[in-house]
Amino acid sequence: MRLAVVPGDGIGPEVVAEGLKVLRAVAPDVEATPYDLGAARWHRTGELLPDSVLDELRQHDAILLGAVGDPGVPSGILERGLLLKLRFELDHHVNLRPAKLYDGVRSPLARPGEIDMLCVREGTEGPYVGNGGVLRRDTPHEIATEVSLNTAFGVERVVRYAFERAVARPRKHLTLIHKTNVLTHAGSLWSRTVEEVSAEFPEVTVAYQHVDAATMFFITDPSRYDVIVTDNLFGDIITDVAAAVTGGIGMAASGNLDVSGTNPSMFEPVHGSAPDIAGQGIADPTATVLSVGLLLDHLGRPELAKKVNAAVAFDLSTRDPKATIRTSEIGDRLAALSG
Amino acid sequence: MRLAVVPGDGIGPEVVAEGLKVLRAVAPDVEATPYDLGAARWHRTGELLPDSVLDELRQHDAILLGAVGDPGVPSGILERGLLLKLRFELDHHVNLRPAKLYDGVRSPLARPGEIDMLCVREGTEGPYVGNGGVLRRDTPHEIATEVSLNTAFGVERVVRYAFERAVARPRKHLTLIHKTNVLTHAGSLWSRTVEEVSAEFPEVTVAYQHVDAATMFFITDPSRYDVIVTDNLFGDIITDVAAAVTGGIGMAASGNLDVSGTNPSMFEPVHGSAPDIAGQGIADPTATVLSVGLLLDHLGRPELAKKVNAAVAFDLSTRDPKATIRTSEIGDRLAALSG
Numbered sequence: 007m008r009l010a011v012v013p014g015d016g017i018g019p020e021v022v023a024e025g026l027k028v029l030r031a032v033a034p035d036v037e038a039t040p041y042d043l044g045a046a047r048w049h050r051t052g053e054l055l056p057d058s059v060l061d062e063l064r065q066h067d068a069i070l071l072g073a074v075g076d077p078g079v080p081s082g083i084l085e086r087g088l089l090l091k092l093r094f095e096l097d098h099h100v101n102l103r104p105a106k107l108y109d110g111v112r113s114p115l116a117r118p119g120e121i122d123m124l125c126v127r128e129g130t131e132g133p134y135v136g137n138g139g140v141l142r143r144d145t146p147h148e149i150a151t152e153v154s155l156n157t158a159f160g161v162e163r164v165v166r167y168a169f170e171r172a173v174a175r176p177r178k179h180l181t182l183i184h185k186t187n188v189l190t191h192a193g194s195l196w197s198r199t200v201e202e203v204s205a206e207f208p209e210v211t212v213a214y215q216h217v218d219a220a221t222m223f224f225i226t227d228p229s230r231y232d233v234i235v236t237d238n239l240f241g242d243i244i245t246d247v248a249a250a251v252t253g254g255i256g257m258a259a260s261g262n263l264d265v266s267g268t269n270p271s272m273f274e275p276v277h278g279s280a281p282d283i284a285g286q287g288i289a290d291p292t293a294t295v296l297s298v299g300l301l302l303d304h305l306g307r308p309e310l311a312k313k314v315n316a317a318v319a320f321d322l323s324t325r326d327p328k329a330t331i332r333t334s335e336i337g338d339r340l341a342a343l344s345g
Numbered sequence: 346m347r348l349a350v351v352p353g354d355g356i357g358p359e360v361v362a363e364g365l366k367v368l369r370a371v372a373p374d375v376e377a378t379p380y381d382l383g384a385a386r387w388h389r390t391g392e393l394l395p396d397s398v399l400d401e402l403r404q405h406d407a408i409l410l411g412a413v414g415d416p417g418v419p420s421g422i423l424e425r426g427l428l429l430k431l432r433f434e435l436d437h438h439v440n441l442r443p444a445k446l447y448d449g450v451r452s453p454l455a456r457p458g459e460i461d462m463l464c465v466r467e468g469t470e471g472p473y474v475g476n477g478g479v480l481r482r483d484t485p486h487e488i489a490t491e492v493s494l495n496t497a498f499g500v501e502r503v504v505r506y507a508f509e510r511a512v513a514r515p516r517k518h519l520t521l522i523h524k525t526n527v528l529t530h531a532g533s534l535w536s537r538t539v540e541e542v543s544a545e546f547p548e549v550t551v552a553y554q555h556v557d558a559a560t561m562f563f564i565t566d567p568s569r570y571d572v573i574v575t576d577n578l579f580g581d582i583i584t585d586v587a588a589a590v591t592g593g594i595g596m597a598a599s600g601n602l603d604v605s606g607t608n609p610s611m612f613e614p615v616h617g618s619a620p621d622i623a624g625q626g627i628a629d630p631t632a633t634v635l636s637v638g639l640l641l642d643h644l645g646r647p648e649l650a651k652k653v654n655a656a657v658a659f660d661l662s663t664r665d666p667k668a669t670i671r672t673s674e675i676g677d678r679l680a681a682l683s684g
């Protein structure tokens with residue numbers, strides 16, 4: 007397994023080290039090549055994602071990313087120039103974000119119930135395409151636009167993927183989340199696509215909710231969800247809500263998948279580089295380790311993914327909530343439990 | 346006070362009756378004219394908002410709306426043809442949505458803390474403008490677009506209103522919520538506008554958060570918010586999150602304001618027509634009564650608004666959470682307490 011590793015900034019390198027530790031414990035054949043991308047490189051060289059690096063990344067089976075960013079980088083630079091560039095260049099059309107409330111993890115909800123959902127967020131279309139502009143900037147007549155682009159090709163493939171995931175789960179339930187009553191053009195494409203693809207998956211029950219109502223139900227009744235499919239921007243928002251009710255983005259894993267296999271998929275914790283706690287060895291590597299689980303699953307090693315996930319579940323259920331986290335200790339424990 | 350009343354469908358007429366009862370208790374000079382708009386009229390006549398009705402609505406000081414819709418109306422019809430049409434035609438550029446956790450109201454959060462925020466959502470721009478289209482419909486080459494339009498004129502006036510509200514509140518804090526790192530064109534206009542207007546309000550402290558992070562903090566730390574200003578679509582989502590953590594949309598009031606005073610502003614509970622409980626006299630009219638409070642405040646009668654709000658606060662803090670709600674009893678009680 008040829009793995010490209012982008013440790014990044016802040017706590018990125020710390021959590022990635024533990025992710026690799028666990029990965030190696032279950033898959034000793036990993037050949038990991040580090041790539042220096044992120045805020046540090048940008049400060050040093052002004053480079054974000056040189057073409058030569060992108061070409062090299064393409065030569066791998068998968069990419070593991072820690073986190074990028076520091077307070078010295080203006081907002082938008084790393085997002086558009088590195089993170090979104092990777093998603094678009096590598097055609098990461100499925101942004102996969104499970105949200106599960108593990109035993110032993112405290113939810114901010116008073117009565118969370120059982121939460122185990124899988125958000126399938128579109129990753130290469132919608133309002134994220136960067137299509138927009140500004141006219142008469144800095145005048146009272148300024149106009150700024152943002153265009154959401156949605157294609158049958160793009161919507162169909164992510165909807166199909168979501169159905170495939172849904173049919174493989176015990177509850178076989180899929181919820182489309184959109185705002186079809188207001189965004190009627192894009193909404194109609196999404197609704198019709200879900201309806202069409204659903205004919206191929208008669209075992210899957212389908213529901214629809216407007217994004218505003220859905221975020222509410224994520225808080226008042228999250229147990230009702232199984233698999234969710236949604237557009238890029240709505241997915242950005244609702245996966246943070248889903249993460250919040252299952253213990254925070256500190257626990258949330260994600261995969262950016264090119265389901266066709268043409269390009270390597272990328273796996274990363276949802277949290278950021280957390281400069282405030284960087285270098286202290288107290289970052290929780292759990293989200294990175296869960297992302298390693300997604301990676302193993304994606305690369306056709308579901309039995310290894312299961313081991314990693316079981317290790318995390320066991321560790322979380324037995325953690326002392328008052329003890330300070332030591333990043334490497336958690337990694338050691340998870341590696342031992344998985345291996 | 347010349348008030349146009351749109352009771353609407355489902356529980357709409359029931360809650361509006363109580364809202365009017367309370368309004369009359371504090372302002373006996375109300376002259377209320379009912380208008381038949383909503384699902385029932387559409388089923389009967391195919392009409393949504395005839396020009397003649399719109400003209401008549403314009404002749405009033407304010408509009409009070411219950412709720413419209415029933416399961417027989419296809420999604421999008423009443424939204425685009427009536428609700429959004431009213432907002433756009435009457436230039437309701439400020440969508441005002443307070444979210445306060447009252448004593449005696451149960452939040453789904455385990456430790457909600459004190460929540461008292463005022464969301465100022467833009468109401469006439471952004472992705473709600475209906476600018477978009479579909480090309481090659483029902484073919485594998487279909488493309489659907491949605492264009493978010495943002496103008497200096499439109500952003501400035503809602504931002505200014507938010508600052509005016511913030512400076513009048515004890516905490517004098519304003520948070521801009523957007524997604525400036527991805528929607529860079531619109532985001533830049535919003536950020537620059539907030540920065541510019543903030544110079545006129547040196548007492549107001551200003552914060553910025555991305556919408557995904559903000560929805561998370563609404564759940565994990567809602568007390569940090571005072572006034573919020575945001576775009577139309579983000580506002581739609583986050584005000585439902587804010588409602589959820591303060592007891593549900595059943596409790597949420599809203600005002601659609603034309604701050605210039607050219608057109609009548611419209612006040613309505615955020616909840617829908619709830620056909621499942623319609624006609625039983627068990628709908629909670631609290632959100633409508635709180636909307637009447639916003640109406641009184643907007644029409645320059647803040648001392649009457651205070652009475653109504655105090656009545657609601659007292660009633661909520663003394664309600665038996667196990668007793669069934671009787672719509673008219675709550676209305677009677679609130680009218681007596683306010684008058």
Ligand SMILES: CC(C)[C@H](C(=O)O)[C@@H](O)C(=O)O
Nearest residue numbers: 085086089090242526527557
């Ligand atoms: C960093 C940012 C571009 C990104 C997004 O908006 O997708 C992040 O919020 C995420 O959810 O992965």
Ligand SMILES: CC(C)[C@H](C(=O)O)[C@@H](O)C(=O)O
Nearest residue numbers: 187188218424425428429581
């Ligand atoms: C009914 C719908 C058009 C509306 C909106 O999206 O604004 C509603 O959700 C709201 O928040 O008032």
